[in-house]
Amino acid sequence: MTVDHSKAADGLTALTFLNDAEARTVEAIAERIIPDGGDGAGAASAGVVYYIDRSIGGVSTHLQHVYRTGLRALDRYCLNERSAAYIGLTADDQDGVIRHFLGPEQTEVGTTPQLFGDEEGERDDADLPILRRLFAVVREHTIEGFFCDPVYGGNRDAIGWKLVGFPGAYWGYTAQQMGPGFDGRSLPIKTLSDLRAQLQSLPDNSTFTSNQES
Amino acid sequence: MTSKIDAIVVGAGASGAVIASELAQAGLKVVCLDKGPKHTTQDFQLKQDEIRYYARGSLVPSMDTDPITWRETSQDGDGELAPWAAGPLGTANPLHLPPSLGAGGGTVHWGGACWRFRETEFRMKTEIEERLGKSALPEGHTLVDWPITYADLEPYYDKAEWELGISGRGSNVAGRPELDENPWEARRQRDYPMPPLRQGTADIEFSEACSRLGYHPFRTAAAIASEPFKGRSGCTYCGFCHGYPCHVDAKTSTHVAALPYGEASGNLEVREYCRVYKVNRSRDGARVTGVSYYDADGRSVDLEADRVVLACYALENARLLLASGINANGQVGKHLMTHAFGFFMGLTKEPSNPYMGTLVASTSIEDFSGELVHEHDPTVLWGAPIISWPGDYQPIEIAHAMPPSAPRWGAGFRDWMRDNYSHVWSMYSQTANIPTTDTYVDLDPRRKDPWGQPALRMTHGWGEWDQKMVEFLLGVKRKIAREMGLTYWWEETTKPDYHLSTHEVGTHRMGEDPTISVVDVYGRSHECENLYVVGGGQFPSYHGYNPTETIWAMAYMTADSIIGRSAPGPVTEHGHVGDRHASHNHSH
Ligand SMILES: Cc1cc2nc3c(=O)[nH]c(=O)nc-3n(C[C@H](O)[C@H](O)[C@H](O)COP(=O)(O)OP(=O)(O)OC[C@H]3O[C@@H](n4cnc5c(N)ncnc54)[C@H](O)[C@@H]3O)c2cc1C
Numbered sequence: 115m116t117v118d119h120s121k122a123a124d125g126l127t128a129l130t131f132l133n134d135a136e137a138r139t140v141e142a143i144a145e146r147i148i149p150d151g152g153d154g155a156g157a158a159s160a161g162v163v164y165y166i167d168r169s170i171g172g173v174s175t176h177l178q179h180v181y182r183t184g185l186r187a188l189d190r191y192c193l194n195e196r197s198a199a200y201i202g203l204t205a206d207d208q209d210g211v212i213r214h215f216l217g218p219e220q221t222e223v224g225t226t227p228q229l230f231g232d233e234e235g236e237r238d239d240a241d242l243p244i245l246r247r248l249f250a251v252v253r254e255h256t257i258e259g260f261f262c263d264p265v266y267g268g269n270r271d272a273i274g275w276k277l278v279g280f281p282g283a284y285w286g287y288t289a290q291q292m293g294p295g296f297d298g299r300s301l302p303i304k305t306l307s308d309l310r311a312q313l314q315s316l317p318d319n320s321t322f323t324s325n326q327e328s
Numbered sequence: 329m330t331s332k333i334d335a336i337v338v339g340a341g342a343s344g345a346v347i348a349s350e351l352a353q354a355g356l357k358v359v360c361l362d363k364g365p366k367h368t369t370q371d372f373q374l375k376q377d378e379i380r381y382y383a384r385g386s387l388v389p390s391m392d393t394d395p396i397t398w399r400e401t402s403q404d405g406d407g408e409l410a411p412w413a414a415g416p417l418g419t420a421n422p423l424h425l426p427p428s429l430g431a432g433g434g435t436v437h438w439g440g441a442c443w444r445f446r447e448t449e450f451r452m453k454t455e456i457e458e459r460l461g462k463s464a465l466p467e468g469h470t471l472v473d474w475p476i477t478y479a480d481l482e483p484y485y486d487k488a489e490w491e492l493g494i495s496g497r498g499s500n501v502a503g504r505p506e507l508d509e510n511p512w513e514a515r516r517q518r519d520y521p522m523p524p525l526r527q528g529t530a531d532i533e534f535s536e537a538c539s540r541l542g543y544h545p546f547r548t549a550a551a552i553a554s555e556p557f558k559g560r561s562g563c564t565y566c567g568f569c570h571g572y573p574c575h576v577d578a579k580t581s582t583h584v585a586a587l588p589y590g591e592a593s594g595n596l597e598v599r600e601y602c603r604v605y606k607v608n609r610s611r612d613g614a615r616v617t618g619v620s621y622y623d624a625d626g627r628s629v630d631l632e633a634d635r636v637v638l639a640c641y642a643l644e645n646a647r648l649l650l651a652s653g654i655n656a657n658g659q660v661g662k663h664l665m666t667h668a669f670g671f672f673m674g675l676t677k678e679p680s681n682p683y684m685g686t687l688v689a690s691t692s693i694e695d696f697s698g699e700l701v702h703e704h705d706p707t708v709l710w711g712a713p714i715i716s717w718p719g720d721y722q723p724i725e726i727a728h729a730m731p732p733s734a735p736r737w738g739a740g741f742r743d744w745m746r747d748n749y750s751h752v753w754s755m756y757s758q759t760a761n762i763p764t765t766d767t768y769v770d771l772d773p774r775r776k777d778p779w780g781q782p783a784l785r786m787t788h789g790w791g792e793w794d795q796k797m798v799e800f801l802l803g804v805k806r807k808i809a810r811e812m813g814l815t816y817w818w819e820e821t822t823k824p825d826y827h828l829s830t831h832e833v834g835t836h837r838m839g840e841d842p843t844i845s846v847v848d849v850y851g852r853s854h855e856c857e858n859l860y861v862v863g864g865g866q867f868p869s870y871h872g873y874n875p876t877e878t879i880w881a882m883a884y885m886t887a888d889s890i891i892g893r894s895a896p897g898p899v900t901e902h903g904h905v906g907d908r909h910a911s912h913n914h915s916h
Pocket residue numbers: 338339340341342343344361362363364422423426427428429430431432433434435437438439440441442570571602603604605639640641642644830831862863864874875876877879
């Protein structure tokens with residue numbers, strides 16, 4: 115087998131900290147936190163796991179142990195309680211696991227979601243605190259990875275921004291765009307890379323500052 | 329720079345940069361030390377980045393480097409690391425951390441809402457006692473009136489507005505009876521130098537709803553250029569404003585609005601990455617001799633000067649005084665006050681396009697401010713303006729601000745964001761806790777920062793009387809929401825879990841009596857004659873307004889006092905009221 119030297123992968127799906135099995139599990143959890151609703155917009159297709167991998171490989175190294183030990187604990191839990199590793203479970207069972215550690219999707223109004231372990235439970239199960247922490251961290255990271263600028267590895271193809279109608283990295287908005295009846299969804303989505311490419315050719319700031327509608 | 333230094337200014341933020349620049353322009357040799365970097369506009373060209381500035385808080389100190397501990401009352405043990413200041417990832421919303429890092433301090437990434445306090449705010453204690461009786465204030469309260477009046481500050485408010493650049497539309501302007509939107513505005517010698525910012529459509533709906541309810545809406549003043557100002561661009565309404573630096577210098581951050589003028593004089597040296605850890609004193613303690621700081625490589629450096637100005641924010645100012653043993657009368661750190669925001673979020677019928685504009689292109693009402701609230705409910709001690717926050721919301725921020733009834737994960741979470749993000753709209757108010765003997769900061773008995781310095785500890789809770797103010801204003805917001813036809817709304821609790829709002833004040837109170845205050849009206853220490861301690865820490869009482877325009881006005885007053893200059897006289901030759909351009913040229 116010869117290596118094709120004319121083509122190289124773009125480096126967008128390699129991993130900088132997580133191992134392959136860990137990445138698959140994280141991706142599976144993230145996909146339940148923000149699932150594809152049939153329109154292609156979910157955490158997996160947004161590449162949330164790559165956002166997470168780069169975060170903990172780079173700026174949030176203090177969270178590496180949460181993933182490493184938490185994911186091991188998760189496999190122990192799933193094998194004991196559900197006879198399969200997390201990624202081997204059905205979507206419903208995966209949701210059940212998340213509910214167990216993160217709490218229900220919808221909490222009663224007026225109750226504060228419990229983010230970290232309560233002490234009583236901790237006495238019975240040594241893994242409970244790390245698992246609760248893992249799910250709290252993955253939830254937070256999934257939201258970030260779904261809505262971040264794509265330069266961070268997530269929100270691929272601006273999937274998250276398209277879903278909610280966020281146009282992204284704009285230098286400014288004109289009076290007309292801020293005026294009544296303007297359809298924000300008609301604005302082209304711009305990433306930081308797009309904006310950087312346009313830095314040398316931006317219109318004068320007065321285009322945005324001026325209140326004269328042109 | 330010569331070896332003799334006339335003044336060391338610690339902190340190049342809102343107050344420090346103004347004072348350092350004023351002193352340097354008056355001919356004093358000044359070194360300004362800041363623990364953060366000296367930002368340039370180039371650094372911020374690609375600042376449209378919610379991960380960097382919001383999620384990771386790159387402009388704010390973290391609990392790792394600048395730990396703050398908290399307990400609700402002094403009976404609650406030693407205190408824990410401020411729980412609201414570190415979420416699951418160890419980071420938090422920059423609005424609930426100390427405001428600053430680097431030149432510009434909090435003003436680099438602030439909202440820029442600007443207020444002059446009304447006349448009665450300066451005598452809040454007397455007003456409450458005269459109107460509601462002496463027993464109305466809670467037991468153990470430590471409220472006092474200000475030692476200065478609105479009239480003392482007026483020339484300095486004017487100076488801040490015209491020197492630094494604040495946009496808005498006055499309502500009580502000498503010689504301009506046609507400007508009358510806010511019937512309760514204190515008298516001002518002239519209008520703002522720039523007109524108000526452009527509103528989004530949802531803000532106009534707020535304004536119209538307020539008018540229909542018989543309230544008196546007016547445009548919130550903003551430290552944002554609405555048109556080119558002194559070589560800075562007007563606002564481009566980029567939508568990454570609150571919590572973000574400005575990429576076009578429209579936002580009035582002191583690193584662009586003040587420091588360059590000081591540096592141009594040749595008398596100001598700004599040293600970045602210098603973390604001051606101690607103020608040094610003469611043998612008899614009556615004077616300070618300079619400061620000690622750690623440089624970027626962790627080396628300790630001693631610097632001497634004729635005087636020292638501490639301008640590192642109300643919390644760090646108090647911490648430094650305490651860590652340096654400057655607290656002979658025991659007043660340092662007492663009387664802590666901060667804001668509860670009473671956040672009220674809702675969904676508009678038509679899209680609000682919350683990613684455009686700036687939160688402070690907004691509208692306010694003062695119908696329930698200060699003592700005015702007593703006519704509606706005499707059990708509420710003090711009122712506050714209600715201010716719209718019409719946008720400048722990015723998706724992660726909204727994912728953190730969803731209604732309690734909305735799903736936190738799963739398809740429901742996803743769909744909520746899909747359906748509602750572009751309809752989000754909000755309003756808020758700011759009510760300060762009444763200071764008591766149990767609201768204060770001191771040194772944490774155990775926790776140290778990575779440089780071995782004692783951490784700051786806050787003792788602070790929200791009293792029933794504080795919560796009542798929030799609740800009353802939430803009631804008004806509900807009326808406005810109904811009138812606006814919001815399709816859904818949700819509210820912050822009256823007892824928020826945060827105790828940092830970037831509006832901490834009172835911790836080095838100013839006063840005339842040296843036994844019960846820390847500094848005089850010019851910010852000069854009662855204990856060390858050549859030490860000044862400035863910022864919101866000087867406030868004797870606190871009210872419904874963002875603090876910084878008043879911090880600026882007081883900073884100009886301090887600078888005049890150090891220079892030996894009298895207060896600016898009424899504006900005459902350089903610009904009759906409404907003439908914007910004459911006085912730009914005059915200024916520098
Ligand atoms: C997101 C956000 C929004 C805000 N919105 C508003 C608003 O709309 N309106 C308003 O009025 N206010 C607002 N504020 C608050 C405003 O920023 C502060 O009131 C103001 O900056 C306080 O001024 P200061 O000079 O006391 O401190 P700062 O501006 O915080 O400056 C302190 C400086 O000291 C430096 N420093 C601290 N410790 C040391 C040390 N040990 N050694 C050396 N340097 C040190 C810091 O790096 C900083 O540069 C906001 C703040 C934030 C963060």
